[in-house]
Amino acid sequence: MSHAAESQHPSGGRHGRHGHRHLLETAGLGAADAYRILDAAETFFEVSRRPMRKVPTLRGKTVINMFFEASTRTRTSFELAGKRLSADVINFSGSASSTTKGETLRDTIATMEAMNPDVLVIRHSASGAPHHATHYTRAAVVNAGDGTHEHPTQALLDAFTMRRHKKELRGLRVAICGDVVHSRVARSNIHLLRTLGADVCIAGPRTLLPSGPEWLGVPAYDRVEPALEGADVAMMLRIQRERLTGALLPSMREYSRTFGLNPRRLALCKPDCLVMHPGPMNRGVEIDPEVADGAQSAILDQVEAGVAVRMAVLWQLAAEPHEPLPG
Ligand code: CP
Numbered sequence: 021m022s023h024a025a026e027s028q029h030p031s032g033g034r035h036g037r038h039g040h041r042h043l044l045e046t047a048g049l050g051a052a053d054a055y056r057i058l059d060a061a062e063t064f065f066e067v068s069r070r071p072m073r074k075v076p077t078l079r080g081k082t083v084i085n086m087f088f089e090a091s092t093r094t095r096t097s098f099e100l101a102g103k104r105l106s107a108d109v110i111n112f113s114g115s116a117s118s119t120t121k122g123e124t125l126r127d128t129i130a131t132m133e134a135m136n137p138d139v140l141v142i143r144h145s146a147s148g149a150p151h152h153a154t155h156y157t158r159a160a161v162v163n164a165g166d167g168t169h170e171h172p173t174q175a176l177l178d179a180f181t182m183r184r185h186k187k188e189l190r191g192l193r194v195a196i197c198g199d200v201v202h203s204r205v206a207r208s209n210i211h212l213l214r215t216l217g218a219d220v221c222i223a224g225p226r227t228l229l230p231s232g233p234e235w236l237g238v239p240a241y242d243r244v245e246p247a248l249e250g251a252d253v254a255m256m257l258r259i260q261r262e263r264l265t266g267a268l269l270p271s272m273r274e275y276s277r278t279f280g281l282n283p284r285r286l287a288l289c290k291p292d293c294l295v296m297h298p299g300p301m302n303r304g305v306e307i308d309p310e311v312a313d314g315a316q317s318a319i320l321d322q323v324e325a326g327v328a329v330r331m332a333v334l335w336q337l338a339a340e341p342h343e344p345l346p347g
Contacts (some may be wrong), residue, residue, distance in 0.1 A: 042161040043333055044150050045170040054212060057332045058180050063345045064331035065180075068104065068324070069186055075217040075346035080105035081138040081338045086128075087164070088114030088144045093299055093323055094164045094173070098141050101330035105336070107138075114144075125149060133157040138338040142166070147204075160337035168202050174298050175208035177329040179216060181322050182253055185294050190217035195247040195289075198257030198279065198306045199228045200235070205298045206257060210236045223247035223255075225269065225279060244279050251289040255296040256281050256306045272305050282308040286316070294318045 027281040046054075067075055083102040088094050095111070102109035114120075114133075119128055125144070137159045142150040147167030154161050183189055194213055200206045200222045213220050214237060222229065222285060223241040233240055241247045248254055259275065269275050286293065295307075295317045303309050312319060335345070 025284075027052075041337070042150075042154055042159065042163075043172055043337065044154075044163045046172045046175050046208045046215070047170070049172070049212065049215065051215050054176065054216060055181070057176055057329065057336060058183060059182050060332035060335060060345055061176075061325070061328040063326035063347060064101075064104075064335070065325070067331070067346060068327050074104050074106060076106045077335055077346055078102070078105035078138075078173065078338055081105075081107045082110070083107045083139045083141065083334060083338070084110045084112055084137045085133075085141045085164075086112045086114070086132070086133055086143070088119065088125075088142075088149070089165070091143055091164070092337070093326055094143060094171075097323070097326040098162075098164060100327050101334055102139075102328070105331055105334055107334065110137075125152060128154040129153045133159065139334060160196050162333060162337065165204055167204065168207075169204055170208045170211075171204040171298075172208050172212075173326070173333055174205050175212040177325040178205075178209055178255070178296060178298070179212055179324055180325045180329050181296065181318050182218075182294065184321070184325070185318060186252060189213065192252045193219050193250060193290075194217045194220045194253040194255060195223060195244070195251040196220065196255045196257065197223045197244045197247060197281070198260045200224050200240075200257065201228050201230055202260040203257050207236070209255065210238055214238070221247045223279075225268065225275070228259075232263065235320060239259060244281075244285060245288060246287055248281075248288040252288055253294045254281055254286065254303075255298075258298070258300060259302055259305055274300075276305050280304075280306055280308060281311050283310060283314075286311055286314075292316070296322060297307050298336055 052069050085098050099109055140159045141162045141164050142153055143164040144166050147169035149163050149164040151167050210220055221239045224246045226242045229240050297319050
């Protein structure tokens, strides 16, 4: 597991309550650690398809999901993941908490810490908030998406989905298209997919791309067509209206016409190209409904993978050291 910027070693750094590490980012997450999670997630994927979708692995452990920013997929899948592992799961919503009365993040984390949790899952609009939290808790901290920084479990579930469909990540040509500059999903995916040997590029309007012909070591295009040509995976990103400041785009209609994934653009990719989107989607903006719901779409597979991957992450962070994988 990766820790934070201060870590001396990708898998080192400060430890949580049981000596387990945190998962704050995919930058610095080594291939062996990533594959350990992806392989464990295969087991939990099978568990999640059984008639009895529960295992005793985290009985007696406590997971607190702290969501200071809106979420559908990540919040529900972390809750399900914890419950399927038999942990006690508490869901904390920022908007219904004492932060609305002025309590700081530091005091909120210290308050949770006083209840002896094993894992804190944190989503926050401020980049670095989960890292900040590690200073005030001995629980393992999982970043469930922080500002424009990272969303490591999204990248892991994306890699899991690609591997299930394509068998091998090494050499896979992945085009990440859209609002890259605001996307924590893009950042986490680029770090992880490069570590695992995929061939990644990014594309989008110049105003929504980081500056320069490369970003994080991957080529950047200001048109989507060259990125999509011959792609094995087309990953479309949501236009993040809540993070757009100023007139970065002329109109959503024009964006859709110039950058949206429609059947004509999909035809530029390999015939078996996988269509992915982390959600939530702006249908008819970055992706045509026909493509989102089409035969090549893996969007709901990503959601299913999210539960298994998050079970694997919680298992890695909170299970007793000699607790075997179920089944
Ligand atoms: N992909 C993702 O993070 O979705 P939510 O915001 O619904 O959790």
